[in-house]
Amino acid sequence: MLDNITNPTTAPTRPSRKTEDLRTVAETARRPEHRYGNRPTMKDVAARAGVGLKTVSRVVNGEAGVTPDTERRVQEAIESLGFRRNDSARVLRKGRTASVGLVLEDLADPFYGPLSRAVEEVARAHGALLINGSSAEDPEREQELALALCARRVDGLIVIPAGHDHRYLEPEMKAGVATVFVDRPAGRIDADAVLSDSFGGSRAGVAHLIAHGHRRIGFIGDQPRIHTATERLRGYRAAMEEARLDVEDSWVSLGPTDPERVREAVTAMVSGPEPVTALFAGNNRVTVTAVRALAGREHPVALVGFDDIELADLLGITVIAQDAAALGRTAAERLFRRLDGIEEPPAQVVLKTTLIPRGSGEIPPPPSA
Amino acid sequence: MLDNITNPTTAPTRPSRKTEDLRTVAETARRPEHRYGNRPTMKDVAARAGVGLKTVSRVVNGEAGVTPDTERRVQEAIESLGFRRNDSARVLRKGRTASVGLVLEDLADPFYGPLSRAVEEVARAHGALLINGSSAEDPEREQELALALCARRVDGLIVIPAGHDHRYLEPEMKAGVATVFVDRPAGRIDADAVLSDSFGGSRAGVAHLIAHGHRRIGFIGDQPRIHTATERLRGYRAAMEEARLDVEDSWVSLGPTDPERVREAVTAMVSGPEPVTALFAGNNRVTVTAVRALAGREHPVALVGFDDIELADLLGITVIAQDAAALGRTAAERLFRRLDGIEEPPAQVVLKTTLIPRGSGEIPPPPSA
DNA sequence: TCCCCCTCTGACAACGTTGTCCAGGGCCTA
DNA sequence: TAGGCCCTGGACAACGTTGTCAGAGGGGGA
Missing domain, CATH: 1.10.260.40 (lambda repressor-like DNA-binding domains)
Structure with missing residues (x-):
């Protein structure tokens, strides 16, 4: 390829x-x-x-x-x-390329821009260049990219996993390619990872809705093979359980986050005889579509979304914010510490999330409910 | 460095x-x-x-x-x-690195994410990897980055210029590094460039405001050393002139696009005895801050912004949209055509912009004005 | 004056790969 | 069976740089 x-x-x-x-x-x-x-x-x-x-x-x-x-x-x-x-020749001779690779899902996603930029800044501070590629959420493409970067002999690799099996990276890591996973943990290998607290954030968001009186709360998230998606669902379930609320099957929808699918899911949940009164959106794309789908409804539906979004303040969208730049920065710093020769066992760093109330999450359920 | x-x-x-x-x-x-x-x-x-x-x-x-x-x-x-x-050695031997460099302003800016992704996709289709770096709008850093990429012997270079003098790239281009400029033209050298129609888009946007009855229209843009900023200002002035409207000095503000500066500019223009009744925002960052600054004013101020923004539809912001992905794709395709050995004189490609009316640009001036 | 040491310089090999070219063996044909 | 051809495999150089080491030249002390 x-x-x-x-x-x-x-x-x-x-x-x-x-x-x-x-x-x-x-x-x-x-x-x-x-x-x-x-x-x-x-x-x-x-x-x-x-x-x-x-x-x-x-x-x-x-x-x-x-x-x-x-x-x-x-x-x-x-x-x-x-x-x-000619740095190519130099690299060959010296054995270090002063470059790091970043495999992410989609550079065009507003969540990954700041993350990538943060990685770049840290790399720059260490005199390294950044090569990045998008996996498009395709495990095969992720692997192809990561291995291509290894063949270029990048000194280190930062990966936002699309797949669940990263054993293919084992020989590379053994051979000295420092590797840090971000946003989602590595699959089937022991490696550094820097994550956001998806479970906790989600639980807090749903608890927030419950505190505002909601009992029937829907969850719309990404595909179940994505780690953050299931973690956030787990947070949702935990919050519901802690409030001793049952979750009906029709309240949960996991799947691709294209607008059509999400719009359908939203419509299904807020219509019918017993609609949900609040929604928890599993990521930024879901939130955006949900806001669009809910706009102009006569009975307002409460909404909390995971990930902050530009202009969400103006639209009054309550969100669980995670700091994409901090994710990137933390991961990159860990990477360069490894490159500097520090030996520590692989560890997971979990970054806190923040609940930002802006109105949509504080809408009470309609009196009838 | x-x-x-x-x-x-x-x-x-x-x-x-x-x-x-x-x-x-x-x-x-x-x-x-x-x-x-x-x-x-x-x-x-x-x-x-x-x-x-x-x-x-x-x-x-x-x-x-x-x-x-x-x-x-x-x-x-x-x-x-x-x-x-070891691709380093392979590269040394073969003379081609199968990688292209992208120097942009800020990977975290939502405008450049899609652009970068589009370049990446084209590169991928040609079996090349993408190395990118942010100049942070600093000409020196742009040069440093571009030359570092040349030292890595990237096959081609896509540059969103921060500076105005790119003669430093002449030896590289002569030596065979295909180079395409995007978003802004190259300075003092003859090179390919792919641009959006800043002048025409801006003129159309301002004409739109004039058509809705506005006579006192403000322009808030980026720093004057940025080509697109002055082009958009030129479009503003052209539209005003075509409508035989004088432009008062206080209606035009160019400068850094940090929220503080823009907020002040907005406030200054819409206050005072003779406020403007409409604003034209020179780019996405200005638009965002302007929307925030105008929110909650008793007399609504009309607004048209250059660049589309996520959720602008929900906020009803009228914009002049440019297609960032198309910019990147077009530039990358041109780059690879050059790499495939096609010889043509350097050319400028200008992509059309689209006026998307969503409400904010159709607000009439208050009757008093 | 001689010797030692220090500074500056250059010859050479090596990094890991690929292009070129040659050799040996098997097979087909005459 | 000999001669020629094709097919496979390997020796070798080269890509452009940097690390090693040795040599040349100069200055200072004995």
Whole structure:
């Protein structure tokens, strides 16, 4: 898949007796035009400056032991040739790439933007670049991406898991790729993870609704194979149980979070003879669709959503906020501590969530209910 | 800056007469523990499988010319050693990295998430990975990032410029780094660019307000050194001029888009003896703050914002929408066409914007005005 | 004057992979 | 059975950089 590095349809090796001919072909093939566009190398710089290769290397890397005069000559040669060090070669030689990989679900999701940015900032502070890819919630794609990053020899990997089995990363981790999971724990391996308190947050949100008088509360969440989805459902059930409220099957809906599915689920729960009076939305996408679906209903339905959303303050949406940037930052810091050689057993860090009441969660149930 | 690839404080080269000693030191240093964690190489695989190096390479790359039996032996060796090809070395040898760089302003900005994702998808379709970095609107950081990416020998570069002088990229582009600018044009060099129609969109938005009866319209935009900011202001002025409306100095405010500054600007414009009756917001961040600042005012102020925003439909905010994903996709496609060797003169592609009326832009001015 | 040491410099190998080319063996044909 | 061809496999160099080490040159002390 991620494999089609140019395969420049090599000239058919038709045999020939004349070595000169072959030599010519070889020479031509050896320097295809787009090979780095024939960029100057340190060797070229050295030749131009009339110094040795290693001296150029020293200048480029600011190592000590070069006379000012020599350094100047080298610098001039660098300037005039437009030389730029080839970090690919450097990486090969040094064994560290100064880059980390981030596998997330969807870079376009407003939840992951700040997370990714936070990781990037920490990486930058450590002089590393960030390569990121979206798994689109597809375990196979997650694996493909993560392994491609390992093949690039990223120093570390931050993964927001789509799948539930990460044993495929074991050889990589053993080989020294620092790995931290975020937002969801790793499956079937022992690894660092940084999570939000989905269970606790959800329980608090549902308890909030119960405290405002609701007894019939619906839960709409993501697909059950996603860890946070089931954790949040667990929080919902826990809160209901603690209030000694039964949960009817029709009050719970897990599944894809596309608008159509969510809209249907919302409509089903708030209609009928015995509708729910409040909804708990399992993530930002669900919340958004729920708000749209509920807008303009005559009997307002209370709503609490997991994840904060831009403009939620203006719309008065009560949410359980998690700090995406903090997730990313914490994970990245842990990653770099590992890269700095600190040995600790793998651990899970759980970040607290915050209930932000803004109105939608404080709507009381209709008197009839 | 991006330079601190491990510098493993080399053992002080204290001179010694005993060559054996030095040899030992050298051997130890040659294989520092964390050098790829001593990963197996093709050589190791070859030894284990009892075949030649090149044969392993052939198997790994799925090249023809290996007997099924040999292939099986090699595969087994790969499995049992946990071998994974080192793409760093591959890249060095092949000259193409199958990766592209994306320099944007802020990955956490909801406008850039979809853009970045779109670039990623196109890259993925071409078997390339995406390295991205945020310039934080700092020209120096943009340059640092772009050049670091070039040093990594990315095949191509997509840049959302923060600065106005991109001559620093000329040697890179000459050396074959395909480069496409997005959202804003390149400065002082001739290069591909994919833009939204800031001028036209802004003009249409302001004309929309004028058509609804407004005569006193304010413009709040980003810093004047940002191309889109001045283009949108130009669109504002054009619309006003076409309607033969004078623009008072106090109606125009350009500057940083942090909430404090924007809030002050909004307040200043809508207060006083002769307030504006409508506002045009120069980008998503301004729009958001403007909506907050205007919320709860007794006399509603009309508002049109540049960039669509999540939930804007529910809040009834009229916007000039641009398609961030299309920007990214178009730019990436152009990039890969260049990488495929298509030679065309650099061109600017301008994508249309869409006016989406949702209410806030259709509020008439108060009768008194 | 000679020797030692220190500073600066460059030759060389190595990083792990792939492209080129050659060799050996099996098979087919004459 | 010999000759030629194809198929498979391997030796080797090269990609561009950095670490090691040795040599050249100069200065200072004995």
